[in-house]
Amino acid sequence: MTSALVVHDLHLAVRNGQVLLPILRGINLNLPQGEIHGLVGESGAGKTMLGRVILDILPPSAVITSGNVDYPAHRSSPSLNRKSAHRRRPHISLIPQDPLTSLNPVKRIGKQMGEILRLAHKDSSQQIHERAKQHLREVKIRNPGQVLQQYPHQLSGGMRQRVLIAMAFSTEPSIIIADEPTTALDVSVQQRVLRLIRDLQKERGTTILFVTHDLGVVAKLCDRVSLMHSGMILEQGKVSDVFQSPSHPYTRSLLEAIPRYDKPREKLSPVANDLQTQLIREADEYDRQRRV
Amino acid sequence: MSYPYLINRLLLALPTLAGAVTITFILLRVVPGDPIAMMTGPGATEADIAQLRAHYGLDQSIAHQFVIYLSQLITGDLGTSISLRQNVGELIAGRLPVTIELVVIAMLIAVGFALILALKGTFWRGRWPERLVDGFIGVTVAIPDFLWALSLILILGVAIPIMPIFGRMDLTISFDSWTNFYLTESLLRGRFEVTRSVLYHMVLPAVSLALPLMAITARVLKSCLNAEMNREYVTLARTQGFGRLKVIYSQALRNALVPATALSGVQFTFLIGGTVLVERIFGYPGIGNMAIDAVINRDLPLIQGLVLTFAILFILVNLLIDLFITFLDPRLRHV
Ligand SMILES: Nc1ncnc2c1ncn2[C@@H]1O[C@H](COP(=O)(O)OP(=O)(O)OP(=O)(O)O)[C@@H](O)[C@H]1O
Ligand SMILES: [Mg+2]
Numbered sequence: 038m039t040s041a042l043v044v045h046d047l048h049l050a051v052r053n054g055q056v057l058l059p060i061l062r063g064i065n066l067n068l069p070q071g072e073i074h075g076l077v078g079e080s081g082a083g084k085t086m087l088g089r090v091i092l093d094i095l096p097p098s099a100v101i102t103s104g105n106v107d108y109p110a111h112r113s114s115p116s117l118n119r120k121s122a123h124r125r126r127p128h129i130s131l132i133p134q135d136p137l138t139s140l141n142p143v144k145r146i147g148k149q150m151g152e153i154l155r156l157a158h159k160d161s162s163q164q165i166h167e168r169a170k171q172h173l174r175e176v177k178i179r180n181p182g183q184v185l186q187q188y189p190h191q192l193s194g195g196m197r198q199r200v201l202i203a204m205a206f207s208t209e210p211s212i213i214i215a216d217e218p219t220t221a222l223d224v225s226v227q228q229r230v231l232r233l234i235r236d237l238q239k240e241r242g243t244t245i246l247f248v249t250h251d252l253g254v255v256a257k258l259c260d261r262v263s264l265m266h267s268g269m270i271l272e273q274g275k276v277s278d279v280f281q282s283p284s285h286p287y288t289r290s291l292l293e294a295i296p297r298y299d300k301p302r303e304k305l306s307p308v309a310n311d312l313q314t315q316l317i318r319e320a321d322e323y324d325r326q327r328r329v
Numbered sequence: 330m331s332y333p334y335l336i337n338r339l340l341l342a343l344p345t346l347a348g349a350v351t352i353t354f355i356l357l358r359v360v361p362g363d364p365i366a367m368m369t370g371p372g373a374t375e376a377d378i379a380q381l382r383a384h385y386g387l388d389q390s391i392a393h394q395f396v397i398y399l400s401q402l403i404t405g406d407l408g409t410s411i412s413l414r415q416n417v418g419e420l421i422a423g424r425l426p427v428t429i430e431l432v433v434i435a436m437l438i439a440v441g442f443a444l445i446l447a448l449k450g451t452f453w454r455g456r457w458p459e460r461l462v463d464g465f466i467g468v469t470v471a472i473p474d475f476l477w478a479l480s481l482i483l484i485l486g487v488a489i490p491i492m493p494i495f496g497r498m499d500l501t502i503s504f505d506s507w508t509n510f511y512l513t514e515s516l517l518r519g520r521f522e523v524t525r526s527v528l529y530h531m532v533l534p535a536v537s538l539a540l541p542l543m544a545i546t547a548r549v550l551k552s553c554l555n556a557e558m559n560r561e562y563v564t565l566a567r568t569q570g571f572g573r574l575k576v577i578y579s580q581a582l583r584n585a586l587v588p589a590t591a592l593s594g595v596q597f598t599f600l601i602g603g604t605v606l607v608e609r610i611f612g613y614p615g616i617g618n619m620a621i622d623a624v625i626n627r628d629l630p631l632i633q634g635l636v637l638t639f640a641i642l643f644i645l646v647n648l649l650i651d652l653f654i655t656f657l658d659p660r661l662r663h664v
Contacts, residue, residue, distance in 0.1 A: 094567045097455050131568045138561040143583045143658055152579070156570045188659045201565075208569065 039110040041244035042091065042212055047104035048327075049086060049095075049268075059324050060086050061268040070110050070211075071242040073235070075255035075276065077291070078265030079308075084248045087265075088214040091246070092129055111211060117178055128171065130205035132234070134217040136197035138316060140189035146200055147185030172203040176233055194228035199233070206237055213238075216248045222328040231258055252295055256280060263290050267320035338651070340645045351631070354398065356630050358391050364411045364627040385411060387629075398633070407637070408630035412622070417634040421616060425638065426509040427497060428604050428615030432511075434531055435538035435600060442539070443546035450547075451554045451577055459660065470544035475606040479536035482578075482610070492533055495612040498526040534611040538603050540561040542596050549593045553585035560584075587658045594650035598643045 044066040050057035060083050076084050081265040089095050089108055110221050133139040141149055150169040151162070160168065166185070173181035178182055189197060198218065205213055215234065221228040235258055238245055255262050255276060263273045264287065272285040283289045290308045365381050382388045386397060401408060407417035450462035473478075486494035498504070498511065504523045508514050512531075515523035557563060558581055566580045604617030614619070616635055623631040655661045 092568050094564060128570070129568065132563055133561055133565055135561060139565050141566075141580055141584070143587075143662060152571075153569050163534045190660050204569070 038069045038071075040067050041068065041070040041072075041108065041110045042246070043107045043109060044087075044091070045104050045107065047087075047090065047106065048102040049083075049090060049101050050100055051096070051098045052100060059102075059268060059320075060099070062320060062323055062327075064104070064268070064270055065273075066246075066263065066270075068212075068244050068246065070244055071238075072261060073139060073238060073245045073247055073259045075253060075259035076246055076248045076265060077250065077252065077262060081266040082265040085216055088131070088216050088246065088248060091212070092131055108138070108212070117142070128210045129212045129214065130209050130210040132198075132202055132205045132213060132215040132218040135221050136201055137189065137221075139201055140197060142189055144188070145185065146187055146189065147194070148157055150185070150200075150204060150207065153207060157208060166294055168207075172207045173200070175206070175237065176200070176203040177229075178203075183276070184298035194222055195230065198222060198226075198230055202230070202233060202237070203282045206241070206243075208226075209241075209242065212246070214246050214248070217250065218247075219254070220250070234258075241247055252280075252291065260313075264291070266316050269320060269323070271316075287316060331464070336646055339521070342648075345635070345644060346640055349400070350637055351395075353633055353636040354395055355391065356418050357632060358394070362627040363631055367626050368412060370430055385409075386563075396495075407634040410631040411629055412626035412628040412631070417630050420619070420631065421634055422640055424614060424616045427511075427613065428601075428608070428617060430510060430512045431529075431531060431535060431613065431653065432604060434534040435542070436597060438535055438539035438541040439546060439600075442543045443550055446543070446547040447550035447554055448553045448574075448577060448582070451558065451581075452574055454555065454558070457461055462547075465586060466544045466548050466551075469540055470548060472541065474541050474603045475535050475610060477540050478607050478610040481533045482538055493530045496530060496531060497614055498523065498530050502526055534607050534613050537607050537610075538600055541603075542600055544598050546589070546593045548587060550589040553589040553592075554581055557581040557585040585655055587654055589656050590650060590657070594647070597650065598646050601639060601642050601646065 044064050044185055047061055047064040048059070048061045049061040052058075064087060066074070076087070086095075086099070089099075090101065091219050095101075140146070147166065150172065151165045154160070154168050157166070158165065169185055170181040173184055178184055178196070178199055184192065184196070184200070189200075190199070197221060198221075202218070216232065219230050222230060231254060234245070237243070246326050247255075249255060259276050260275060262272045262276050262279055264279075264285065265271065266287055272279060272283065272288045280292065283292060287308070290312060294308055364385070365387065369378060379388070386394055389397070398408065403417065405607045407421070409415065410417050410420055413420060446462055446466060450459050450466075453459040453462070461632050481492075482494045486493040491501075502523055504511065504515065504520060506514055510522060511527045514525065515521070554577065558577070560581075563576060563581055564657065566576050573578070604615060605620050606617070607613070608617035609621050616638060620632070620635045620639075621637060622628075
């Protein structure tokens with residue numbers, strides 16, 4: 038199958054005064070069309086930065102020092118190209134982490150969705166309104182007419198995240214970056230939102246890069262997974278393989294670190310300090326070798 | 330936004346007004362200076378002066394004068410000007426429209442250019458044009474309105490005399506105004522030659538008043554915009570296919586205006602105070618100019634009336650600013 042997204046030996050650094058601080062160190066990814074790819078790693082590993090490279094929204098201080106991002110499936114099907122011809126990339130949507138701060142607080146939901154739809158469709162306001170309603174129905178919102186009239190602060194967290202998912206899918210993207218889309222939600226809402234994303238993805242064959250801290254979510258949702266630390270991918274493979282026989286000690290310790298509700302007496306086991314230190318030392322070593 | 334809220338706000342303004350009236354009344358009668366001595370020539374006899382004093386009620390105790398003043402004020406009577414011998418209310422009503430039109434135009438200039446500077450500065454963030462914008466704001470903000478007035482007169486009135494520097498309009502045009510809102514009225518009545526002349530005369534005083542306000546507003550708005558550009562909804566909008574400029578003015582701007590208006594709102598009230606010197610410099614016949622004459626002549630009733638007018642304008646501008654913020658941010662509406 039053709040790849041939807043290929044990241045090749047990507048190195049990224051942020052400029053801090055005169056020095057360049059490495060953030061991503063040789064990332065390789067290859068996502069076939071229709072795959073849900075889990076991206077796991079602790080805070081600061083560079084998951085969001087990787088997503089921003091793919092989305093082409095890097096902060097001004099970030100520089101790609103080598104490597105590239107490619108969309109092979111998109112190149113061979115120029116019909117997908119209509120809206121973003123000037124960018125030479127397919128439309129890629131983002132499902133963000135924080136559903137409150139990701140919606141514009143001073144605009145009604147209907148207005149926000151309408152503005153996005155208007156970029157792609159030359160419709161009358163009435164038609165745009167109907168389209169927006171339809172997209173909200175697809176994310177299982179029962180009173181779309183009312184929600185369109187409301188401001189973000191008048192909706193619950195789960196509702197806001199549904200709206201954001203509807204927005205993400207409304208542009209008919211071929212790739213979606215989901216950056217911890219359920220972290221801010223409570224457990225039962227989380228499950229429903231995850232099912233929603235999976236159902237929409239199945240229906241449309243969207244390729245998803247799913248960033249998360251939750252290995253349980255990866256097990257349920259993803260086809261393959263990459264484990265990241267200090268801007269490097271330590272392990273990559275099919276979810277079942279990685280979970281059954283993890284090859285990297287970091288993966289093993291992550292799997293052990295999952296707290297188990299059925300064993301409340303077991304003590305919490307964070308990733309061992311010496312393993313952390315070792316991984317950071319390896320990253321420094323990598324930087325030194327690249328410089329020479 | 331509801332009527333109870335508005336009525337509440339207006340009622341809350343009453344103590345402020347009462348305070349302003351009381352303090353000026355006492356201050357004016359404690360500081361040295363005698364209105365009668367100012368109006369009578371050196372040849373006046375003791376008896377003349379005493380008679381005038383009694384005529385204007387100045388021979389009474391301060392407390393007694395205050396009671397008389399308040400009882401008149403409640404009926405809407407602001408008293409009689411000592412130097413002009415006319416009703417203070419009518420005098421102010423005649424001059425107030427002049428100042429209101431000047432201030433409104435100055436505010437429009439300030440806000441318009443502040444918006445352009447802040448938007449452009451944000452659009453060029455991190456590149457040399459942004460530094461140019463910052464430099465311009467930095468220089469402009471440091472110069473007060475009356476210095477702008479004097480410099481503009483020197484440059485555009487004296488060195489290259491292309492702009493009128495005195496008065497409200499060409500004296501050769503005769504315009505029999507009903508309201509004294511020359512600009513509005515001439516537009517409505519189709520007397521465009523009057524509109525032109527009034528606008529032409531307004532340019533320099535309005536620009537002098539507007540420049541410092543523009544600079545401070547642009548600086549505040551630009552920093553609020555920059556903060557807004559780092560918010561997640563802006564990042565998300567960038568992924569949705571909006572152009573760079575569109576993200577700034579259609580997503581970030583309205584959010585940035587909320588704190589920016591709250592922060593720079595007080596500057597708009599300073600503009601009213603600024604009219605005193607600027608109107609004087611340009612011989613502009615508004616209440617600011619009138620205030621200086623009133624002070625020179627120790628015209629107590631007129632000063633008192635003008636202070637009350639300024640206080641009401643301050644309160645109204647503040648109210649408008651609050652209403653504007655509530656209009657911008659729906660989260661403030663439904664509490
Ligand atoms: N705008 C920025 N400018 C400079 N450095 C940044 C910027 N954003 C992130 N970084 C740095 O890049 C590194 C990776 O950050 P990133 O946000 O990608 O981590 P993450 O894996 O998404 O973490 P989390 O799980 O907390 O979201 C961090 O060291 C961070 O300090
Ligand atoms: Mg992140």
